[in-house]
Amino acid sequence: MGLNAMVLSPQDLNALWLTIKLAVISTGLLLVLSAPLAWWLAHSRSPLKVLVEALVTLPMVLPPTVMGFYLLMFLGPEGWLGRVLEQWGIGHLAFSFSGMVLASMIFSLPFVVQPMQNAFASAGGRLLELAATLGASRMDRFRHVALPLSRRGILTAGVLSFAHTLGEFGMILMIGGNIPGSTQVASIVIYDHVESMNYAAAHTLSLVLILLSLLLLLAIFALNRRAPPLAAG
Template sequence: MSPSDWQAIALTLKLAVISTLVLLVLAIPLAWWLSQTRSRARPLLEAIVALPLVLPPTVLGFYLLIALGPAGVIGGSLEAIGFSHLAFSFTGLVIGSVIYSLPFAVQPLQNAFSQIPRSLLDAAACMRAKPSDRFLHVVMPLAKRGFITAAVLAFAHTIGEFGVVLMIGGNIPGETQVVAIAIYDHVEGLNYGAANQLSLLLLVFSLLVLLAVYSLNRDGSALFTRQKQELPK
């Protein structure tokens, strides 16, 4: 592979790591609220979170480009106070990736939180455990596999993004050219050998990620069933 291909791989990994960390910070409280609330606003918020699953990536990327560009609400406001707009920048890629991968982080966590028996939290509360202690010492250990699944899926989904990052970041080598865009660039230049190398790399990576997630979910379901059966009646 060429130096530009390795540069695209490094940039993709950097984007995936940063986006995954940001996603977990945002997704944990959001997923916890969605799993516990009885608010009438819950279906609306769940629909908004899941919107990237059905919305074409180019549509989301287009509106992000408008918002983060020099004439947009966010980009224009930044330029008005002396900063640069976020379109065609790495920061813009992070914002687009976080929004586009949000359901892949929120939904596994929400499912994991929803399966935790309420009786365990009530028992911890009766022992005067603070809400933060209940979350750290009861919720997090029981939802550990949900955390791992959310992190893995968010990371893998960011690795394979194309439409959103192309719309908001363009194709700037070393700045916004990630692996998916590099593959497209090679195909446009009829360099099928280089495109095949990067495509095969993503194919193997995706297969390993899915294998890990399905194995984790199967083992996690069996473990949770055993734990639930062992709870006092």
């Protein structure tokens, strides 16, 4: 393979940038929105906890195309949410970047909630009790005690979600389609390259995604090894 074959084309660069943008936005939103759910799962004794945990884990076992199909039906112009958004003048979310963000958040939900849930369950038992006796509110205990002590789990959740989004294909293709510059992410471009038998371009872009994912995992393992142990209490 020559050096020219190892250069990313403008189409590849656009798709790579869109993929990273999608991963950053969906991961950031997931970390914020999943924290209360992970906290509840870590400490709740509700009989509904088992059902919620099963629903959160469901994206890990369902085929991505199945979830993508039902999301398309839900978000499209004939779906419930799609019709509501159309009536509000916003427009449906099918075949849009916003729709892909929502789909990515649902698909990566277990990769964020489970590490955070485990971290919250083991972080700061005695410190949380001490903060409560000193008059700290539940929100203050969560923000100033639980979150700092759970940084390993939160960091792991963010990296796993980001890396997982880099390689999404089936769900993204179902909900976003293959629109260059709008919904065409790196995994879809790789598929297009293989279909057109442009294996050199597919190899180059695949290698970039492999290296990005490997660097992310190396970073998280290195940071976790250097971080001090959690104070479980």
